[in-house]
Amino acid sequence: MAIRRFGALQLTVRAAVLAAMAALRFPAAAEESRTPSDPAMIARGEYLAHAGDCVSCHTGPEGKLFAGGHAMNTPFGTIYTTNLTPDREHGIGKWTADQFYHAVHTGRGPDGGLYYPAMPFGSFTKVTRADSDAIFAYLQSVPPANTPDRPDDLRFPFNNRSLILGWRTLYFGEGEYKPDASKSDEWNRGAYLVQGLGHCAMCHTAINALGGSSESEAFQGGLIPLQNWYAPSLTSNKEAGLGDWSLKDIADLLRSGVSARGAVYGPMAEVVYNSLQYLDDADIRAMAVYLKGLAEGSPPASASSRIPSDESSLLMSLGKSVYDSRCAVCHGADGAGKPPNYPPLAGNQSIQMSSAVNAIRMVLIGGFPPGTELNPTPVGMPPFAQTLSDNEVAAVVSYIRTSWGNRGAAVTAAQANELRSAPAD
Amino acid sequence: MAWLGPVRATEAPAQFEPHVQACAPCHGAQGQGTGDVYFPRLAGKPAGYLFNQLTAFKSGRRKYPPMNYLLEYQNEAFLEQIAAYFAAQKPPLPEPAVADVSEAVLARGKSLVTQGDFDKGIPACSSCHGPLFTGMEPAIPGLIGLKASYLSAQLGAWRYGIRTAAAPDCMQLVAARLTEDDVKAVAAWLSSQPAPSDPSPVAKGSYPLPFACGSEPN
Numbered sequence: 001m002a003i004r005r006f007g008a009l010q011l012t013v014r015a016a017v018l019a020a021m022a023a024l025r026f027p028a029a030a031e032e033s034r035t036p037s038d039p040a041m042i043a044r045g046e047y048l049a050h051a052g053d054c055v056s057c058h059t060g061p062e063g064k065l066f067a068g069g070h071a072m073n074t075p076f077g078t079i080y081t082t083n084l085t086p087d088r089e090h091g092i093g094k095w096t097a098d099q100f101y102h103a104v105h106t107g108r109g110p111d112g113g114l115y116y117p118a119m120p121f122g123s124f125t126k127v128t129r130a131d132s133d134a135i136f137a138y139l140q141s142v143p144p145a146n147t148p149d150r151p152d153d154l155r156f157p158f159n160n161r162s163l164i165l166g167w168r169t170l171y172f173g174e175g176e177y178k179p180d181a182s183k184s185d186e187w188n189r190g191a192y193l194v195q196g197l198g199h200c201a202m203c204h205t206a207i208n209a210l211g212g213s214s215e216s217e218a219f220q221g222g223l224i225p226l227q228n229w230y231a232p233s234l235t236s237n238k239e240a241g242l243g244d245w246s247l248k249d250i251a252d253l254l255r256s257g258v259s260a261r262g263a264v265y266g267p268m269a270e271v272v273y274n275s276l277q278y279l280d281d282a283d284i285r286a287m288a289v290y291l292k293g294l295a296e297g298s299p300p301a302s303a304s305s306r307i308p309s310d311e312s313s314l315l316m317s318l319g320k321s322v323y324d325s326r327c328a329v330c331h332g333a334d335g336a337g338k339p340p341n342y343p344p345l346a347g348n349q350s351i352q353m354s355s356a357v358n359a360i361r362m363v364l365i366g367g368f369p370p371g372t373e374l375n376p377t378p379v380g381m382p383p384f385a386q387t388l389s390d391n392e393v394a395a396v397v398s399y400i401r402t403s404w405g406n407r408g409a410a411v412t413a414a415q416a417n418e419l420r421s422a423p424a425d
Numbered sequence: 426m427a428w429l430g431p432v433r434a435t436e437a438p439a440q441f442e443p444h445v446q447a448c449a450p451c452h453g454a455q456g457q458g459t460g461d462v463y464f465p466r467l468a469g470k471p472a473g474y475l476f477n478q479l480t481a482f483k484s485g486r487r488k489y490p491p492m493n494y495l496l497e498y499q500n501e502a503f504l505e506q507i508a509a510y511f512a513a514q515k516p517p518l519p520e521p522a523v524a525d526v527s528e529a530v531l532a533r534g535k536s537l538v539t540q541g542d543f544d545k546g547i548p549a550c551s552s553c554h555g556p557l558f559t560g561m562e563p564a565i566p567g568l569i570g571l572k573a574s575y576l577s578a579q580l581g582a583w584r585y586g587i588r589t590a591a592a593p594d595c596m597q598l599v600a601a602r603l604t605e606d607d608v609k610a611v612a613a614w615l616s617s618q619p620a621p622s623d624p625s626p627v628a629k630g631s632y633p634l635p636f637a638c639g640s641e642p643n
Binding site for chain 1: 444495502
């Protein structure tokens with residue numbers, strides 16, 4: 001399996017070892033501080049665990065809930081997620097709420113061991129103590145799974161945890177979310193969810209060769225390593241900035257996976273499927289308010305083209321012919337689509353971004369929006385890898401990126417060819 | 426994992442078509458198959474079998490990245506509907522292939538498929554897939570209308586444990602006893618068989634299975 005939503009230095013904690021060591025070192029504390037949790041707190045914790053999308057990484061294929069074992073492929077090797085169930089041998093059954101908060105807040109296990117930043121503690125550090133306690137109460141309430149953690153398979157030198165100290169110095173700032181008094185409660189709630197539990201920055205902030213991302217470039221977008229999907233900028237209306245979207249369209253997209261402006265696809269489909277569809281109206285709206293604010297005032301894109309014009313006219317005429325025969329039946333000759341099932345291509349930011357990776361991949365491998373409670377039987381885009389040549393893919397993607405007022409640049413057959421071999425999942 | 430109940434035909438096929446158009450480039454709009462020799466016909470297979478495959482692709486148990494990618498974030502209720510849609514399609518079966526193997530290989534294929542190999546503990550394909558190889562409801566697939574390349578790729582995947590199903594994994598037990606030559610012979614003979622007049626899977630329990638099968642509840 002490919003990594004899901006995480007970027008580079010994707011590393012994890014060996015919780016079995018940590019849990020065992022914690023048990024040796026703090027047995028009395030672990031026993032004494034355990035108090036039964038009330039059902040309301042557990043329910044709140046389940047909701048917040050959805051907001052944090054814990055399940056996507058901490059449940060393996062056909063595995064028991066939160067038993068870990070999900071493989072995350074990273075540029076540094078493969079890491080395996082850990083068992084979060086209350087199993088006392090292999091899970092976190094011997095942990096206390098203090099230890100859990102400390103772990104998510106500081107990125108250090110109960111024995112002081114450093115977590116690899118695949119665990120998004122850079123985001124989770126913003127989570128309040130009360131929310132952390134509720135999530136812990138919920139995790140302690142799920143059925144224990146006696147599943148040992150699988151050792152990571154990281155290459156030298158990344159298998160040396162002391163390197164994480166350097167990474168933390170560069171990229172980790174500890175501290176709970178501090179509300180901005182100049183903004184509304186709703187904006188602050190949205191910011192808390194997006195920056196904290198939602199850990200959106202793990203994909204939507206560019207990641208450098210050290211697997212870190214800079215605070216000053218927060219939400220400015222980046223290619224997700226090894227996944228070959230581009231996580232667009234949330235601050236620029238040239239990309240996935242939502243500055244000129246209505247709050248309703250943003251909320252529809254986040255919660256149902258489809259909207260009048262476009263649909264989620266690729267790694268974002270997983271986020272909606274496992275996390276966002278479970279959030280309530282108020283929280284989704286708060287996230288929409290915050291996300292819209294991130295990009296308000298960002299200028300629109302300017303036209304550009306990287307293909308010489310004589311070549312370009314041939315490309316466009318082939319592109320139009322492919323489009324009219326293959327795409328127009330759903331997306332319309334005018335690119336207006338029939339939303340929400342057939343997204344508009346005209347004016348669709350996702351198609352015009354400077355990175356053409358997502359548009360090319362959608363043509364090659366197609367894809368369904370996620371199945372959600374609000375949209376349980378989505379309409380999917382057919383894959384065209386089998387039926388279109390590299391030239392045709394490049395032509396039709398160039399056509400949709402430059403027609404109907406779209407301001408994207410043309411793409412080449414070589415770009416299309418390169419993405420044919422990208423892993424689909 | 427296993428098929429648990431009857432499919433609810435909640436939408437008329439015509440209204441459901443947009444939801445399966447993503448399947449069409451590789452499997453055909455009616456699931457009749459395409460020119461690609463590795464993409465199977467889906468039409469008319471038992472809904473339980475199709476559902477089991479869809480959930481296996483969703484979970485990653487059955488590995489084919491383009492399929493895993495398409496189904497990973499879909500609900501089982503939707504997968505049931507997709508299975509029901511293709512199970513209900515009845516496009517004509519393709520003309521049988523002309524086998525490109527020797528008479529001796531074809532004869533070996535016929536013998537394995539229709540009689541099995543007692544000494545090697547291989548049951549006849551027909552003992553589970555039906556006397557006319559049309560499969561049995563709810564979850565044993567028919568074998569007619571599939572191309573030799575697909576059949577041999579799948580048998581190979583079962584042999585090597587790349588393709589698996591719910592325990593007891595009857596198909597893996599059988600395939601593990603086949604040699605590469607056996608696989609080639611079986612695929613060549615099956616793909617050259619003409620369609621029976623009624624290609625529908627037979628009713629559940631029409632005949633006893635030679636052994637327990639995790640995918641086909643008793």
